[in-house]
Amino acid sequence: MEQLPLSVRLRPASTFATFSVGENAALVAALKARARMPGHQPLWLWGGAGSGRTHLLQATCAAAGHAGRRAAYLPLGDAALHPGHLAGLGELDVLCLDDLGIVGGRPEWQAALFGLYQSLRERDSVLVMAAACSPLAVSFPLPDLASRLRAAEVFQLRPLPEADQGPALVHRAAVLGLDLPPETLTYLQRRLPRDFASLCDVLDRLDDAALAAQRPLTVPFVRAVLDGEQR
Numbered sequence: 001m002e003q004l005p006l007s008v009r010l011r012p013a014s015t016f017a018t019f020s021v022g023e024n025a026a027l028v029a030a031l032k033a034r035a036r037m038p039g040h041q042p043l044w045l046w047g048g049a050g051s052g053r054t055h056l057l058q059a060t061c062a063a064a065g066h067a068g069r070r071a072a073y074l075p076l077g078d079a080a081l082h083p084g085h086l087a088g089l090g091e092l093d094v095l096c097l098d099d100l101g102i103v104g105g106r107p108e109w110q111a112a113l114f115g116l117y118q119s120l121r122e123r124d125s126v127l128v129m130a131a132a133c134s135p136l137a138v139s140f141p142l143p144d145l146a147s148r149l150r151a152a153e154v155f156q157l158r159p160l161p162e163a164d165q166g167p168a169l170v171h172r173a174a175v176l177g178l179d180l181p182p183e184t185l186t187y188l189q190r191r192l193p194r195d196f197a198s199l200c201d202v203l204d205r206l207d208d209a210a211l212a213a214q215r216p217l218t219v220p221f222v223r224a225v226l227d228g229e230q231r
Contacts, residue, residue, distance in 0.1 A: 010073060013204050014058035018175045020168035020196070023158035024052075030153065031056060034126040035063035035071075035094060042117075042127040042149065044100075044135050047157030050197030053130040056157075057096035060128055069093035076109075077102045083112035090119020094126040100149075101131035104138035114145040127152075160196045165189070169199050173217075176207050180217055187219045191226070202226070 021028050027045060034040045047053055057073055064071035070093045074085070077099030089095055095116075103109040120127050131138060134154060140146035160168060166185055173180035180203075192198050209225045210217055 010058045010062055011204070013172075013176060013200075013207070014055045015062050015175075016059045018172045018200075019052060019055055019059055020160050020164065020171065022160045022164060022168075024155070027155040027157065028056070030155065031060045031128065032063060034128060035060045035069070036067050038093065038124040038126060040126055042129065042152035043155070044129045044131070044149070044152040045155045045157055046131050046134050047159070048132060050195045051157040051159055052197065053132075053157060054098055055200075057098050057128060057130055061094060061096055064094040064126075071095070073098065075099055083109050086112045086116045090116050090123065090125070092120075092125060093123075094128070095120060096128045096130070098130050099132075100129045101133055101138045104131075104140055107141055110140070110142040110145055114142055114148075117145065117148055162194060165194075165196050165199060168196065169203060172200060173203060173207075176203070178203075178207055178210065178217060184217050184219050184222055187222060205229070 016028065016032060019028065030040075030043060031045075034043060045053060045056060054075070061071040061073045070091075072089060072092055072094075073096045074081070074089070075098040103113075117127065119125075129135075129149070129152065134156070135150045135152060138149075140149060166189065169185060169188070170180050188199060188202065192202055206217060206222060206225060209215075210221070213221070215221045
């Protein structure tokens with residue numbers, strides 16, 4: 001198997017414990033089941049930017065690893081990847097493919113994806129896919145590949161309501177071992193874009209900064225970190 005780019009490494013914060021379920025309980029339950037055991041049909045999850053697609057794929061891989069299963073996450077939108085990187089992945093127990101819509105209409109990927117699908121099916125392995133749209137909206141020129149991928153179990157990711165973002169961010173911080181005071185939460189919500197993905201991304205960076213500096217997440221410390229990133 002070819003050496004994959006470093007960007008494929010899982011983010012430590014991308015686990016089921018740090019994902020705010022909201023209206024996605026059925027999807028999370030389906031992913032947890034696939035992480036634990038074989039025998040499930042492929043799953044396709046879709047949603048807009050910042051909806052949590054990548055987080056859930058990486059959480060599935062992390063859970064599979066904890067269960068002693070061989071798993072990998074592959075972002076097909078990475079420009080450094082090519083169809084040859086799919087070789088050998090059919091030997092895994094769980095494979096999560098991100099950004100599938102980006103390569104859907106590209107003929108050079110079709111045969112590689114179909115062969116990978118067949119290999120995973122022969123081993124009763126789990127395939128989880130994610131894209132910005134449903135499989136019906138993606139062009140798959142190879143009919144056999146199109147029919148198989150469109151037979152997957154499909155879930156649309158529902159965004160976390162704005163009213164639930166504050167408590168969810170506090171919970172995520174607690175899982176990371178951080179105390180997020182109310183005044184710091186208010187400061188982040190006022191300063192940052194009103195989408196949960198942006199808040200989570202900043203919290204993860206603040207986690208690294210707080211650990212390095214051995215500082216609590218006070219408003220002055222957070223302000224200094226964010227102002228330093230913008231210089």
